[in-house]
Every structure is written in C-alpha cells, then in structure tokens.
Amino acid sequence: MPQLSAKNRHRVSFTLNGKHTSIQVEPRMLLTDALRHVVGATGTHVGCEHGVCGACTVAIDGLPARACLTLAVQVEGCDIRTVEGLAPSSDRLSALQAAFRQHHALQCGFCTAGILMSLDAYLSTSPNPSEQDLKEVVGGHLCRCTGYAPIITAALEAAATLRQEAPHV
Ligand code: FES
Ligand code: FES
Secondary structure (H helix, E strand, O other): OOOOOOOOOOOEEEEOOEEEEEEEEEEOOHHHHHHHHOOOOOOOOOOOOOOOOOOOOEOOEEEEEHHHHOOOOEEEEEEEEEEEOOOEEOOOHHHHHHHHHHHHOEEEEEEEEHHHHHHHHHHHHHHOHHHHHHHHOOOOOOOOOOOOOHHHHHHHHHHHHHHHHHHOO
C-alpha cells in the first residue's frame, strides 16, 4: 500500500457513472466530500457522517458502500455509481425511481438517494425479493418521513417491473 503524505494533495482517478473522473484530494478527504465539493455531484447526501443513517450510500464496483466511511483516495481505479447515474436518460426514470414516485416513497427526500442505491444494487443480484428481504435492505437506512411502508411497496413493484423487462432465458 503506498504511503501518502498528509500534507499533499494526491490524484485519484475513477469512473463516476460511466465517465472517467480525475481529482486531486488530501488523503483525509472523505468520498462524500470529494463527490459533493470537488466533483460537484451533490446527489449523494450526508447525514450522520459515521455510517449509521445510510444517506451517503453509493455503489463501489457494484456493491453498496457508505461514502462517509470511505476515503476518496481508496477509490483509485474503481467504478463508482451515484444516484445521478440511476436514470437511463435525462427524460426517463429508472424502474426503481418511477416506482418511488408512483408510491410516494419519499417526502423530504434526504434519505432517498442512499436507499435507491442500496435497493438498486440488491435488485441487480436478487430479482425476486420477498418483502422481508427488502425490509432488511432498507433497515440499513434511516428515514424520518415515510414510515418505510411505501418504500417497500415501491421496491416490490420495481422488482416486478425489472423481471418483466429482463430478457427471458
Ligand atoms: Fe454516511 Fe450517515 S452520512 S451513513
Ligand atoms: Fe425524509 Fe426519508 S423521505 S428522511
């Protein structure tokens, strides 16, 4: 593992939502701060900053991760996805986003980006989840507004939509 000088800024290159991205950061900078303040990708939210609330969840190499517990220098060479990369185009929502809108699964929206990223990663490998499975995924996130029930309803509907859209083998 390379030794980085705490006094210097270091170049970190990664893919962000499919685009090559290269930034310079101090070794102590969190990925949340790098995304929001260096890159300008403010869709990733910051709540507790100690791994509890889930608001900062992003996908790193396909797996959900707390960006507030990740140093920016750790993502050198990684594939990062954030909520800005979920929609297939600027005029179309993903199945998950559309189901959230349909079922009022967000109110203030502060928790929403993180929940979407966790559910998106989960549904990509578990296309036929039970309600209990989804409760466990969403259980890693704090939401003050919705009571969670519409989030689970939306996730179940998104899973059904994605199964219909998936090519049959
Ligand atoms: Fe990262 Fe709360 S801000 S878990
Ligand atoms: Fe407000 Fe979840 S919608 S915290």
